[in-house]
Amino acid sequence: MPKTQTNLFGEEDIENLHTLNKEKNASNIKKVEAIKSQKGLSLLRNVQFIYELALAKKELISFGLDFHIANDFRTFEVSSPQDVNLLKRRLAYFWSMDGIITDYYQIIKYNQTTSVNQYLTHWIYPYKGKFHPQMIRALLNIMQVREGETILDPFVGSGTAALECQLLGINFIGIDISPLCYLLSRVKTESIDVIEEIEKIKKEILSNPEKIKNIKNEKARNFFIIAQMVAHSDSARRGRNYTFSFHSNTEKMLKSLKDYIEVKNKLNLRLGKVDIVRTDVRNLDLQEESIDGIVTSPPYSIALNYVVNDSHSLQALGYSLKKISEDFIGVRGSGLNKFKLYDEDMAVAYEQMYRVLKKGKYCAVVIGNVTFQGEEIDTTQIAIDTCLKIGFKLVSKMEKIIYGLYNVMQKEYILIFKKE
Numbered sequence: 001m002p003k004t005q006t007n008l009f010g011e012e013d014i015e016n017l018h019t020l021n022k023e024k025n026a027s028n029i030k031k032v033e034a035i036k037s038q039k040g041l042s043l044l045r046n047v048q049f050i051y052e053l054a055l056a057k058k059e060l061i062s063f064g065l066d067f068h069i070a071n072d073f074r075t076f077e078v079s080s081p082q083d084v085n086l087l088k089r090r091l092a093y094f095w096s097m098d099g100i101i102t103d104y105y106q107i108i109k110y111n112q113t114t115s116v117n118q119y120l121t122h123w124i125y126p127y128k129g130k131f132h133p134q135m136i137r138a139l140l141n142i143m144q145v146r147e148g149e150t151i152l153d154p155f156v157g158s159g160t161a162a163l164e165c166q167l168l169g170i171n172f173i174g175i176d177i178s179p180l181c182y183l184l185s186r187v188k189t190e191s192i193d194v195i196e197e198i199e200k201i202k203k204e205i206l207s208n209p210e211k212i213k214n215i216k217n218e219k220a221r222n223f224f225i226i227a228q229m230v231a232h233s234d235s236a237r238r239g240r241n242y243t244f245s246f247h248s249n250t251e252k253m254l255k256s257l258k259d260y261i262e263v264k265n266k267l268n269l270r271l272g273k274v275d276i277v278r279t280d281v282r283n284l285d286l287q288e289e290s291i292d293g294i295v296t297s298p299p300y301s302i303a304l305n306y307v308v309n310d311s312h313s314l315q316a317l318g319y320s321l322k323k324i325s326e327d328f329i330g331v332r333g334s335g336l337n338k339f340k341l342y343d344e345d346m347a348v349a350y351e352q353m354y355r356v357l358k359k360g361k362y363c364a365v366v367i368g369n370v371t372f373q374g375e376e377i378d379t380t381q382i383a384i385d386t387c388l389k390i391g392f393k394l395v396s397k398m399e400k401i402i403y404g405l406y407n408v409m410q411k412e413y414i415l416i417f418k419k420e
């Protein structure tokens with residue numbers, strides 16, 4: 001059994017490492033050396049919940065590490081050989097490893113918001129029901145998805161999994177029925193390709209937004225359309241001035257793109273290819289056994305009406321709410337029939353997911369139960385039963401807290417299935 005050892009230095013010290021390195025006085029040199037010689041893996045400061053600790057342990061196990069948790073519950077001492085470079089690039093819940101700072105810790109510093117999860121372009125558009133990006137990174141590790149492999153999210157929403165896969169060099173296919181999600185996921189992952197074009201036309205577009213529709217470059221046009229959608233959301237939900245919000249969000253989005261390019265260069269990231277398709281998951285046009293892993297979160301039964309929730313943006317994009325509602329799972333139908341349709345639609349969706357997944361690969365589903373007329377409906381168990389019937393094997397069910405002042409739901413589940 002390895003000796004119990006807690007780390008002497010914390011994240012704050014590592015933050016000062018560069019400054020300390022520059023100011024080369026004797027005591028600082030000592031401190032830098034001490035940080036560098038620090039042994040073991042240290043959990044990031046934002047790791048606070050049991051499910052996060054469980055995922056952190058699982059990601060280490062997936063990399064084949066033997067470890068021992070110290071008495072501080074934040075330091076993991078590793079007693080097996082390790083691929084330091086791989087761990088540095090991949091780990092989600094740790095900020096340092098034997099004095100080496102992980103990529104993730106450096107990536108999350110590039111954040112234009114005050115919310116710890118909203119680094120790089122994750123923050124763009126206040127989409128309700130977003131994944132926790134750190135959790136996605138950990139799940140990709142746990143599922144042992146490697147660079148160059150392909151992950152599918154058939155309910156891609158605001159594109160959280162798309163960006164996390166891209167950062168890890170994992171190829172990604174994202175599906176969503178919502179035209180807003182289609183644009184949003186593309187903008188978060190594609191706009192860095194056209195940053196020069198965006199900067200060139202910014203002044204002209206901000207003074208005359210009418211010209212957005214004439215922008216020839218599709219990626220640059222999408223960037224400004226989404227900046228408008230953020231402004232629509234800001235004015236509809238928070239009563240902000242639309243023009244002011246359009247200007248300030250365009251600038252903030254641009255800063256996030258610069259951040260993305262800077263961190264990509266700094267860490268020498270090889271980005272994964274991202275393909276976003278606007279279609280209905282029930283008609284998934286992908287080849288049988290072509291996908292190396294699935295990470296997704298479907299609508300939680302009828303819990304959230306995605307059409308009503310983003311009505312201001314969908315209307316601004318020129319869509320009829322009534323018409324598009326017909327294809328949204330969990331929104332289709334009325335009264336009690338909604339539940340029946342949801343179960344039928346999700347059975348088809350899970351069948352499609354099973355069909356396209358390669359044998360021996362994993363499918364992670366984040367889902368929660370819904371309360372209807374005071375009664376809890378076990379959407380999670382329905383999902384498990386449906387998947388087992390199709391042929392999936394359930395390898396893990398983990399409870400996850402939903403943290404936030406305004407959340408109605410208290411918990412959800414992370415289910416991991418395997419296609420054997």
Ligand SMILES: C[S@@+](CC[C@H](N)C(=O)[O-])C[C@H]1O[C@@H](n2cnc3c(N)ncnc32)[C@H](O)[C@@H]1O
Pocket residue numbers: 127129130131154155156157158159160161175176177178181279280281282296297298299300306327328329330
């Ligand atoms: C829980 S959200 C996904 C959120 C996402 N994980 C994120 O991080 O933003 C569920 C998504 O399912 C999409 N959806 C609903 N019906 C669909 C269908 N028939 N085909 C594909 N996507 C659908 C909704 O538009 C919504 O974006």
